[in-house]
Structures are given as structure tokens and as C-alpha cells.
Amino acid sequence: MNAIAASExxxxxxxxxxxxxxxxxxxxxxxxxIDIPTEKDLMVLDVLMLAKEQDPSISFRRSCREGVxxxxxxxxxxxxxxxxxxxxxxxxxxxxxSIRPLPGLPVIKDLIVxxxxxVDQYKKVKPYLITDKKxxxxxxxxxxxxxxxxxxGLYECIMCGCCSTACPSFWWNPDKFLGPAxxxxxxxxxxxxxxxxxxxRLEQLEDAFSVFRCHGIMNxxxxxxxGLNPTKAIGEIKKMLVKRAL
Amino acid sequence: xxxxxxxxxxDASTLPVKEFDGIIVGGGxxxxxxxxxxAKSGMNTAVxxxxxPTRSHTVSAQGGxxxxxxxxxxxxxxxxxMYDTVxxxxxxxxxxxxxxxxxEGPEAIxxxxxxxxxxxxxxEGKIYQRAFGGQSKDYGKGGQAERxxxxxxxxxxxxxxxxxxxxxxxxxxxxxxxxxxxxxxxxNDQVVGVIAFEIESGEPYFLKSKATxxxxxxxxRIYQTTSNALINTGDGTGMAxxxxxxxxxxxxxxxHPTGIHGHGTLVTEGCRGEGGYLVNKDGERFMERYAPNxxxxxxxxxxxxxxxxxxxxxxxxxxxxxxxxxKLDHLGPEIVHKRLPGVTELSKRFAHVDPAEHPIPxxxxxxxxxxxxxxxxxxxxxxxxxxxxxxxxDGLYAAGEAACVSVHGGNxxxxxxxxxxxxxxxxxxxxIEESFKAxxxxxxxxxxxxDYALRNLNRVNVSQSGENFVEVKKDLQKTMQMNFGVFRTxxxxxxxxxxxxxxxxxxxxxxxxxxxxxxxTARVEALELLNLIEVAEAxxxxxxxxxxxxxxxxxxxxxxxxxENWLKHSIYFSDTKQVSKRDVNFRPxxxxxxxxxxxxx
Ligand SMILES: Cc1cc2nc3c(=O)[nH]c(=O)nc-3n(C[C@H](O)[C@H](O)[C@H](O)COP(=O)(O)OP(=O)(O)OC[C@H]3O[C@@H](n4cnc5c(N)ncnc54)[C@H](O)[C@@H]3O)c2cc1C
Ligand code: SF4
Ligand code: SF4
Ligand code: FES
Numbered sequence: 001m002n003a004i005a006a007s008e009x010x011x012x013x014x015x016x017x018x019x020x021x022x023x024x025x026x027x028x029x030x031x032x033x034i035d036i037p038t039e040k041d042l043m044v045l046d047v048l049m050l051a052k053e054q055d056p057s058i059s060f061r062r063s064c065r066e067g068v069x070x071x072x073x074x075x076x077x078x079x080x081x082x083x084x085x086x087x088x089x090x091x092x093x094x095x096x097x098s099i100r101p102l103p104g105l106p107v108i109k110d111l112i113v114x115x116x117x118x119v120d121q122y123k124k125v126k127p128y129l130i131t132d133k134k135x136x137x138x139x140x141x142x143x144x145x146x147x148x149x150x151x152x153g154l155y156e157c158i159m160c161g162c163c164s165t166a167c168p169s170f171w172w173n174p175d176k177f178l179g180p181a182x183x184x185x186x187x188x189x190x191x192x193x194x195x196x197x198x199x200x201r202l203e204q205l206e207d208a209f210s211v212f213r214c215h216g217i218m219n220x221x222x223x224x225x226x227g228l229n230p231t232k233a234i235g236e237i238k239k240m241l242v243k244r245a246l
Numbered sequence: 247x248x249x250x251x252x253x254x255x256x257d258a259s260t261l262p263v264k265e266f267d268g269i270i271v272g273g274g275x276x277x278x279x280x281x282x283x284x285a286k287s288g289m290n291t292a293v294x295x296x297x298x299p300t301r302s303h304t305v306s307a308q309g310g311x312x313x314x315x316x317x318x319x320x321x322x323x324x325x326x327x328m329y330d331t332v333x334x335x336x337x338x339x340x341x342x343x344x345x346x347x348x349x350e351g352p353e354a355i356x357x358x359x360x361x362x363x364x365x366x367x368x369x370e371g372k373i374y375q376r377a378f379g380g381q382s383k384d385y386g387k388g389g390q391a392e393r394x395x396x397x398x399x400x401x402x403x404x405x406x407x408x409x410x411x412x413x414x415x416x417x418x419x420x421x422x423x424x425x426x427x428x429x430x431x432x433x434n435d436q437v438v439g440v441i442a443f444e445i446e447s448g449e450p451y452f453l454k455s456k457a458t459x460x461x462x463x464x465x466x467r468i469y470q471t472t473s474n475a476l477i478n479t480g481d482g483t484g485m486a487x488x489x490x491x492x493x494x495x496x497x498x499x500x501x502h503p504t505g506i507h508g509h510g511t512l513v514t515e516g517c518r519g520e521g522g523y524l525v526n527k528d529g530e531r532f533m534e535r536y537a538p539n540x541x542x543x544x545x546x547x548x549x550x551x552x553x554x555x556x557x558x559x560x561x562x563x564x565x566x567x568x569x570x571x572x573k574l575d576h577l578g579p580e581i582v583h584k585r586l587p588g589v590t591e592l593s594k595r596f597a598h599v600d601p602a603e604h605p606i607p608x609x610x611x612x613x614x615x616x617x618x619x620x621x622x623x624x625x626x627x628x629x630x631x632x633x634x635x636x637x638x639x640d641g642l643y644a645a646g647e648a649a650c651v652s653v654h655g656g657n658x659x660x661x662x663x664x665x666x667x668x669x670x671x672x673x674x675x676x677x678i679e680e681s682f683k684a685x686x687x688x689x690x691x692x693x694x695x696x697d698y699a700l701r702n703l704n705r706v707n708v709s710q711s712g713e714n715f716v717e718v719k720k721d722l723q724k725t726m727q728m729n730f731g732v733f734r735t736x737x738x739x740x741x742x743x744x745x746x747x748x749x750x751x752x753x754x755x756x757x758x759x760x761x762x763x764x765x766x767t768a769r770v771e772a773l774e775l776l777n778l779i780e781v782a783e784a785x786x787x788x789x790x791x792x793x794x795x796x797x798x799x800x801x802x803x804x805x806x807x808x809x810e811n812w813l814k815h816s817i818y819f820s821d822t823k824q825v826s827k828r829d830v831n832f833r834p835x836x837x838x839x840x841x842x843x844x845x846x847x
Binding site: 063064065068108 | 315
């Protein structure tokens with residue numbers, strides 16, 4: 001690359017949460033000064049990679065760098081989001097940016113959290129099609145355009161964890177309250193015209209914790225990088241549970 | 247000596263062992279299709295993946311999966327799909343494999359649908375299919391076909407999540423965030439497992455198995471500009487080469503026409519399938535000149551070269567005249583936002599335009615490796631005897647983009663990769679299952695065999711000084727981009743080969759400064775570099791050796807296809823750095839072979 005003239009560069013003060021449990025007793029924030037070319041709107045992930053060139057020991061997850069794999073859920077200036085599709089211009093305030101791991105989950109190292117609880121809750125909702133419709137391996141189970149449209153806004157979840165780790169109910173009861181991501185997934189199968197296990201699924205959700213711990217705070221909706229609406233899905237499940245109880 | 251991932255020397259005597267019936271290295275579409283097959287048959291199966299499976303690159307596939315399921319057209323025929331694929335491959339795709347894929351495809355698609363994959367639908371409630379490049383009816387005589395099954399423009403996501411879910415249901419073991427380093431071979435040249443470490447703890451293991459499947463995906467990161475994820479570093483390919491096995495057709499890299507300018511991220515060919523087209527700075531729809539019949543839906547190599555020609559001849563767009571425009575705005579927001587929601591999102595993010603209002607600036611981007619580890623239709627890895635005949639490697643399988651069963655030959659058609667993943671992922675699984683039933687006998691590896699497989703991990707772990715691997719990687723990407731791009735010449739390539747060879751020397755002496763054990767991503771990146779180097783060198787040497795232009799491999803000094811000498815696969819071994827030839831299969835079982843014709847669109 002050609003050298004960029006000084007006038008086209010601004011310096012970003014980046015604070016990164018650092019923690020290696022084998023080496024440090026407590027986490028700390030480490031500051032980096034990163035030169036940012038102004039003609040391009042870099043993403044937060046780009047900036048993290050620039051910091052990693054200065055200090056290769058910084059650990060964070062990344063894969064697709066285009067917002068579809070769900071690797072880099074981070075807490076960016078206090079709000080959860082994906083590093084790779086969050087433009088600096090949206091989040092950096094007076095050239096300052098601080099990046100922490102997703103809140104509420106155990107930290108393995110630096111920006112890497114242990115996703116086990118999150119994935120366990122996902123697995124609990126039987127996240128796969130259960131159907132007793134005649135399955136002929138020579139054809140598709142029929143579904144109309146309208147029936148299929150009911151899955152829009154549900155199936156696109158990338159399991160990034162931004163929502164559940166922004167949800168106070170999940171922080172307090174991560175083993176009992178399923179959390180927005182798992183509940184969205186539960187509803188994705190309830191809403192699928194091909195799935196015939198609605199009764200079984202609802203039965204599993206009817207206890208006091210699994211669903212009803214959601215108080216509609218909507219944190220999940222405001223952070224979802226895919227624009228999904230777990231609160232609405234949870235509302236639909238609640239409605240079905242109430243109707244069923246009558 | 248003490249052994250752990252913490253910077254000390256490892257040896258066989260203290261290395262813990264985990265044993266499985268089948269090990270699948272790779273949790274993308276191909277890996278999880280293979281593992282599903284094995285898990286359903288009750289075998290003790292492990293999927294080893296360096297990222298949580300749904301973070302694999304398959305998740306990025308947008309446009310769809312091509313297959314003649316006769317939904318858009320009840321008269322569609324798998325033989326037409328086969329014809330298109332053979333032609334698209336520029337006639338070096340193996341016709342037995344292509345036949346198998348096109349014929350078995352529909353069953354695999356319906357299996358996925360039955361598993362829950364949320365395909366888009368037609369008015370009749372069937373799976374929606376869209377037009378993609380290089381698709382025809384009636385052996386090229388009946389015009390454009392619509393054969394690509396789609397879940398909006400998020401087909402890869404829908405497919406990968408569905409497969410993950412099915413594997414959860416089937417009880418597959420996931421060694422998630424584990425990094426496979428090298429294959430372990432016994433004295434009879436049989437593969438008996440891999441060396442891998444758990445990234446979280448840094449603890450290394452010998453994962454032992456009678457069947458190891460390499461499903462490690464692509465290696466687009468050998469280039470500077472690519473549509474590929476940051477993790478696509480050709481690890482399986484590197485492992486195979488280091489173990490002394492060959493790779494095939496590594497000169498064949500597909501450059502996808504529509505990468506977002508300045509970023510490399512892709513917008514799907516489905517954009518053009520839905521009626522979008524490319525224009526130059528004069529607003530001219532230039533593909534009408536290069537491919538009068540199929541225009542913007544000509545095969546990818548043809549479109550990418552046409553775009554570069556426009557740019558080189560000064561008709562590019564933008565201040566530097568270094569890209570062209572993909573126009574979608576004439577379709578109206580309804581179609582653009584409904585059928586192409588993912589593209590709309592990417593375009594707003596990375597090109598800062600809403601495609602329903604403004605054209606997207608695009609430039610060809612390195613996208614897909616047609617070449618890879620050669621296999622037969624059962625996924626069994628093939629090596630070459632000194633006399634040029636095939637030799638099956640016991641215990642080793644490959645599937646997906648890492649493999650070269652050669653359905654794509656010199657150029658892959660859109661939507662054919664996802665089909666390749668599921669058809670051959672499944673066939674590898676089936677073959678392993680049957681071999682197990684029949685009983686497999688294999689000798690254990692000696693400690694020397696295991697120590698040999700540990701050498702790279704050890705070298706990186708104990709390095710005290712040496713090259714900065716980030717710099718070596720950047721230099722490698724630069725030289726590949728410069729010297730092995732869309733147009734190639736001997737002069738450029740010889741220069742490139744020299745540079746790559748120097749970088750290989752440097753890579754033998756890289757320094758890992760951070761020796762920490764816990765989630766050390768620098769260690770992972772250092773080991774990935776060794777694989778990038780293997781893949782890049784295989785590409786460089788094979789490309790210079792193939793003295794013709796075919797498919798994606800386009801040489802200015804040899805502009806024509808040379809069927810007399812090069813209607814062949816190239817086979818490359820890393821230890822000798824020699825390229826030999828292998829016959830292309832022209833013996834499909836149920837149809838007459840398609841003979842080479844001049845490829846026009
Ligand atoms: C942007 C984009 C869009 C595309 N769109 C389409 C499309 O519409 N239709 C189509 O047919 N094709 C498409 N393709 C191509 C297709 O998506 C890929 O070829 C295909 O998904 C590759 O799948 P795979 O199973 O071979 O590998 P991947 O999905 O790449 O998976 C590789 C796996 O291997 C694991 N792995 C790799 N190395 C190691 C290691 N050392 N240790 C442990 N694990 C390892 C990874 O963790 C990962 O799980 C697209 C590609 C791109 C880049
Ligand atoms: S709406 Fe419910 S699930 Fe979402 S953040 Fe609030 S409590 Fe959590
Ligand atoms: S619902 Fe949204 S925020 Fe939550 S895991 Fe899925 S994609 Fe991420
Ligand atoms: S890296 Fe894949 S979502 Fe950000």
C-alpha cells in the first residue's frame with residue numbers, strides 16, 4: 001500500500017478488555033492508538049485486527065467478516081453487536097472506542113466467552129424439525145408461500161449470542177430461562193407448517209422459568225444484528241401457552 | 247519431556263489419545279453431511295472443527311443449490327444439468343462423478359428439505375428455483391434453465407444450520423474449536439488419524455480413527471482479494487500435501503465476477519439470475535458483446551475476464567476506473583428487497599448503496615478452488631503410482647471444496663458447490679459405513695510416525711526467534727494476487743514461483759512469540775500460514791505447468807485450449823514439486839460421454 005498522507009489519518013484510542021485467567025488475577029483494559037485512514041469507514045473488526053498486529057496476543061473470534069457466521073458478538077462501547085458489520089462511524093465517540101466481551105458469560109480469554117450455556121439452552125428446545133407428515137424421499141413436504149413467509153424473521157438467526165447476553169433475565173438464570181435466542185428458535189419450529197410437534201414443544205415450555213421469565217424489556221430486539229425480534233416470538237409462544245391452559 | 251501446548255516439546259510417549267470410528271475434520275456442509283450419515287448408522291463419530299460448526303464458511307453461500315428437482319420445470323432432466331456441468335468444466339470434469347452428482351442430487355435435496363431446510367416456495371408449494379449462470383435446457387438447445395434451489399439468498403445459512411440441527415438430533419460428537427495440525431500415517435502409508443489440539447486449553451491429542459475425512463473447505467486466503475472467510479486457509483489441503491499425497495488441478499481458481507469493490511465480499515450470481523446486469527462507465531451492458539446468447543449469465547470465468555477486459559481497456563467505473571457496476575435498481579424495491587435481502591444488507595454495509603436505488607460497484611474476487619485433494623465418487627483419496635495409475639489411500643477421505651472429485655473441472659457453475667458438498671459428503675459417509683461393516687484392519691502407528699506428525703506443532707511451539715508470520719502471509723497474498731490472477735503469463739508466474747519459494751523458506755522459520763496455552767489464536771494463525779504456503783505453491787507450479795488456457799486458467803502466452811496435450815488433470819506432489827498428468831474420466835455409466843466442443847455462451 002502507498003503511504004497515506006498524515007492529513008488523511010486520524011488516531012483512534014481503542015481500549016480492549018484483556019484477561020488470561022492463567023496469567024492474571026483480574027481483567028484489565030489495555031489501550032491502543034490505532035491509525036485509521038479516514039476515506040474508508042472501517043468496521044470494528046478491522047480495528048481489532050489492526051490492534052492484533054501491534055499485539056498478536058489479543059484473542060477474539062472471527063470468521064466470515066460479513067455478518068453471517070455469528071463469531072464476533074462483542075460489547076462495543078456498551079452495546080452488543082457484531083464487530084465485522086459495526087462501522088466505526090456508528091459507535092466511536094470522540095475517537096474513543098472500548099471493546100469488551102459479551103456480558104454475562106464466563107470469559108475464557110480476552111474477548112472470548114464460553115458459549116456453552118448459550119448452546120445448551122439452544123439444544124434444549126429441540127431445534128430440529130419433528131414431523132409425522134408422510135416423508136417421501138422423492139419429494140418435498142409441501143408448504144405454501146404464505147406458510148413459508150411465517151419463518152421469515154425466525155430462521156435467519158446466526159447464534160451470535162448478542163441478544164441473550166443483553167437480557168437481564170438470562171444473566172440471572174442462564175440455566176433455567178432459555179433466553180431470547182433459544183426461544184426464537186423454539187418458535188421457528190412451532191411456526192413451521194411442516195412441524196407437527198407443537199404440543200410437545202409447548203408442554204416443555206410451560207414451566208415458570210423457560211419462557212415466563214421474559215419481561216419484555218426488548219434489549220434483545222435492540223441489539224440483534226440481523227434485525228430479528230425475539231420478543232415478538234416469545235409473545236407468540238406466551239399467547240399459545242395461555243390459550244392452551246384455558 | 248513434559249508435554250502440553252505451552253511451548254514445550256511434544257512426543258508420542260505422552261500424547262493422549264482419543265479414539266473414534268470416524269473422524270471428520272470440518273464442520274461445514276460437506277463435513278456435517280458425512281458425519282450425519284455416520285452418526286445415523288450408530289458409529290462413534292467426531293466432527294473436529296476449528297470454529298463452532300455454524301461459523302463455517304458454508305454459512306456464507308447465498309444464491310442456492312443447483313439440482314434438477316423438476317420444480318420450476320417439470321420436464322427438467324438431470325442429464326441436462328450434467329451436460330451444463332461438463333461444458334462448464336471446460337471438459338476436464340470427471341464425467342462419472344458429474345453423472346453421480348446430478349443423478350443422486352434430487353434425493354439429497356429432498357432429504358435436506360425433509361430435515362427442515364426452509365427453502366423458498368413456488369405458488370404450488372414446491373421448492374423455489376432460480377436461474378444461474380451456465381444453465382441450459384435440452385443440452386444447451388432449449389435456452390436458459392431455472393435450476394438453482396434457494397432459501398431467499400441465504401441458502402448456505404439455511405443449509406448449514408439445518409445440518410447442524412440434524413447432527414444435534416443424531417448425537418454427533420463435536421470437537422468444536424479444535425485445530426487439526428497434521429495427518430498420522432502408519433508404515434503402510436495408511437492414514438490412522440490426526441494430531442489436533444483443543445484451542446481453548448491448548449492441549450494436543452492424537453485423534454485415532456480408521457477413517458479420517460478431510461472436509462476443511464477452501465483456501466481463498468492465498469489471495470489478497472477474496473470472497474472467502476478469514477478461516478479459509480486450505481488446512482486439509484496442506485495436511486494432505488505434507489503427508490505426501492498429491493493435489494489435483496490446483497491452477498484452477500474461480501474468480502467470482504461480483505465481489506464488492508474494495509472489500510471482496512460477494513453478491514450472489516442470483517442477482518443476475520433475478521434480472522440484474524453489469525454495465526461499464528458508459529452505462530453499456532457490455533456482456534452483450536462477449537456472450538450474445540447468455541449475456542450476464544455466461545459462465546463465471548467468461549464474465550470475470552470480460553469485466554477485466556473492460557477495466558483494462560479504460561471503460562471501468564469510479565475515479566480509478568477499476569471496477570464496473572452491477573445494476574439492480576431497474577427491478578424495483580419489491581423484487582430486490584424480497585428476493586435479495588442479504589445482498590441488500592451487504593451492499594448497504596460494504597458499498598454504502600441500496601441496490602434498489604443505485605448500482606453496486608463490483609470487481610472479480612477470488613472465490614472457489616476447483617482443484618483439491620483427488621478422490622473417487624466414494625470420497626476415497628487417490629494418489630498416483632509411479633506408472634501414472636491411481637492408488638487409493640486407505641483410511642483417508644476428502645469431501646467438499648477441499649476435495650477434487652472433479653465435478654467442477656476447470657470452472658465451477660454457480661450452485662454446484664453446495665450440491666457437491668451434500669452428495670459427496672453423503673457418499674463418503676456411506677462408504678465408511680459399509681467398510682466398517684465389512685471390517686477394516688489397520689496397523690497402529692509407531693511412535694516415530696506420531697512424532698513425525700507432531701513436527702510442525704513442535705517447531706512453532708519451541709521457536710525462539712524468526713520470521714513474523716503475519717508479514718509472510720501478507721507477502722504471500724500479494725504475490726499470488728499479482729502473479730496468478732485472472733490473466734496469467736509465464737514471466738509473471740516464474741517470478742511468482744520464485745517469490746513463493748522464498749516465502750516457503752521463511753515459513754520454515756517463523757516465530758511464535760506468544761506461547762500461552764489458553765485460546766492462543768496466534769498459534770492457530772501461524773499453523774494456518776504453513777497450509778497457505780502449501781496451497782499457494784501447488785497453485786503456482788501447476789499454473790505455470792499447464793501451458794494452455796482452459797476454464798478459469800487463462801494465459802496470454804497460450805490463449806487457446808489445447809485438447810491434444812491438456813485434456814487432463816494436473817497432479818502435483820509437494821515433496822518433488824513435480825506436476826504430472828492424470829486422465830479425465832469420460833466413462834459415465836448411464837449416458838454417452840459428452841465430447842469436448844468449443845465453449846461459447
Ligand atoms: C460468499 C460465498 C457465496 C457462495 N455461494 C454459493 C452458492 O450460492 N452456491 C454454491 O453452491 N456454492 C456457493 N459458494 C461456495 C460454497 O459455499 C463453498 O464451496 C462450500 O460451502 C464449502 O463447504 P465445505 O464443507 O467444503 O467447507 P466449509 O464450509 O468451508 O467448512 C470447512 C470446515 O473445516 C473446518 N476446518 C478447516 N481447517 C481446519 C483445521 N485445521 N482443524 C479443524 N477444522 C478445520 C472449519 O472449521 C469448517 O468447519 C459460495 C462461497 C462463498 C465464499
Ligand atoms: S424481551 Fe425478554 S428475552 Fe428480550 S431481553 Fe427482555 S427479558 Fe430478555
Ligand atoms: S436472535 Fe439475533 S442476536 Fe440473538 S443470537 Fe440470533 S442473530 Fe444473534
Ligand atoms: S465474523 Fe462472522 S459475523 Fe462477524
